[in-house]
Each structure stands twice: as structure tokens, then as C-alpha cells.
Amino acid sequence: MHSRDYFTDNLKKYLPENSINSIVDLIFKYKIHLKITKARSxxxxxxxxxxxxxxxxxxVNEDLGKYHFLIVLLHEIAHLIVxxxxxxxxxxxxxxxxxEFKKIILPFLNLSIFPEEILEALIxxxxxxxxxxxxxLNLNRALKKDLNGSDILIEDIPDNTVFSYSGTKTFVRLQTVKKRIKCRCLENNRMYLFNPLTKIILIDK
Incomplete structure (x- = not known):
């Protein structure tokens, strides 16, 4: 197993600074082999x-923001304890x-680790x-806003707006249906339900 200094140095890129020592303690306590992977859908x-x-x-996926990375890591450590x-x-x-997740995440719920908006949603x-x-949904919204503040989400646009998703098909937003957003694909005329936090690209029509 690597040294504490190894984990401390290498986790700076992925975790909030004030959480690193506590996370390294957990890694050694439970003898965790931590693998940081490419993004997985x-x-x-x-x-x-x-x-x-x-x-x-x-x-844990490498493309997560530091606060999201910390939450996911604690989520998985809770599975380990169980x-x-x-x-x-x-x-x-x-x-x-x-x-167990509640017990293990409580010591991290403070403003020295999380920014106020994420902390409030997480609590x-x-x-x-x-x-x-x-x-x-509110927590994921706060995490996405922190990581990609300039991105446009499908929940940000009004009905009848045309957009592209993943650079493939073109859609028009229709209406909110319960907790999803109903859209029509302009290429095949089919209806699709999107997560409100889906990142999209606006298209001028």
C-alpha cells in the first residue's frame, strides 16, 4: 500500500483540501485500494x-468536481462498512x-469543506x-453549477426552444412532465423525456 504522503499529494487534484487528511485516514483504516477511472456513463x-x-x-470517476468526488467516495466507503x-x-x-452513509458524511458537513450552496443542498x-x-435533484443541480457554471441545462431554456444533445440529434423542448422534460426529436418526430440537468447546446432557428 502507498504511503500517506502519496495519497495526500495525489488526492489534491480530486478532493477539497480540508477533506484530504480525513479521507486518507479512512483509506488506511479500511485498507482501501482506490482507483480513479475515466468517466463512465x-x-x-x-x-x-x-x-x-x-x-x-x-x-471513482476522474471527471467529477472535487465536492462531487468526495460525496461519491464517501458513498462507496459506506458500502464497504456495510x-x-x-x-x-x-x-x-x-x-x-x-x-452508515449519514454517519460517515456528517463530519464533512461544514463550510471549511463545502461551499454554502452545495452544503445546504447536501444537508x-x-x-x-x-x-x-x-x-x-437540488444537490445535483448545485454540484453541476459548481463544476460547469457556464453550461446550459435543459431546465434553463423555455418551452419551444430548439437544442442539440451530445452533438447528434436536434430536439425542441415541449413541457415538463412530472420530474422530466418532454422533448420532440426533429429528425424522427419521436418523443423523449430528459433529466432537467441534461447539458445541451442551443441552436438558432
Whole structure:
């Protein structure tokens, strides 16, 4: 396993400065093999128990902002703790995981680590026991705003606006349907539901 100095130096790029020492403590306490991976569309991070190896393995996507990276890493460490205590007997995001995630993230909930807007949204999400979709949306909105303040999100544009998504197809925004935004693809006339925080490119029409 690498030295504390190695982790401290290499994590500066990915974590808020005042969180690094506490995270390194957790890495050594639980003997975590931490892997920073390329962006994955299917997940932000994952945890693998020490079934075939001697170490707990956690991976986190490298493209996350520092505050998002910290939250995802703590999320996965909570999975590790649940595994040590319950093995396969606990549900992945059941009451045991919720209790451990709340316990492990509480010491980080302060303004020396998170900016005010993210901290407020994160506290609301924690108080909801990670079960409020509105609280999760507000947290993700704050995290995206911090990372990509100049990006245009689909929730920012009015109905009937034309936009491009991922540089492929062209859409027109129609209306909000529950917690998604309904849009029509101009190429095939099909309807699609988008996450409000989807990054888009405006098109002049």
C-alpha cells in the first residue's frame, strides 16, 4: 500500500483540501485500494469487496468536481462498512447503508469543506435519509453549477426552444412532465423525456 504522503499529494487534484487528511485516514483504516477511472456513463463510482483480493476496492470517476468526488467516495466507503458488518445480508441502499452513509458524511458537513450552496443542498438530502428525489435533484443541480457554471441545462431554456444533445440529434423542448422534460426529436418526430440537468447546446432557428 502507498504511503500517506502519496495519497495526500495525489488526492489534491480530486478532493477539497480540508477533506484530504480525513479521507486518507479512512483509506488506511479500511485498507482501501482506490482507483480513479475515466468517466463512465453507467456509474460515478463503485465498491468491490475483498473476495478475490486482500483489499477493499473503490473506484471513482476522474471527471467529477472535487465536492462531487468526495460525496461519491464517501458513498462507496459506506458500502464497504456495510459489507464488513453485514456481508450480503443488507440491501445495497437499504437502512444499514443509509445509516452508515449519514454517519460517515456528517463530519464533512461544514463550510471549511463545502461551499454554502452545495452544503445546504447536501444537508437537506442527508436529512431526507437520501430518499427525497427533489433533494437529490437540488444537490445535483448545485454540484453541476459548481463544476460547469457556464453550461446550459435543459431546465434553463423555455418551452419551444430548439437544442442539440451530445452533438447528434436536434430536439425542441415541449413541457415538463412530472420530474422530466418532454422533448420532440426533429429528425424522427419521436418523443423523449430528459433529466432537467441534461447539458445541451442551443441552436438558432
Amino acid at each position: 453507467s456509474k460515478l463510482g463503485d465498491y468491490r469487496p475483498p473476495i478475490r483480493t486482500k483489499f477493499h476496492q473503490i473506484s 459489507w464488513e458488518q453485514h456481508y450480503r445480508k443488507a440491501l445495497p441502499h437499504g437502512k444499514e447503508w443509509k445509516a 437537506v438530502f442527508v436529512k431526507s435519509s437520501f430518499s427525497s428525489s427533489n433533494a437529490e
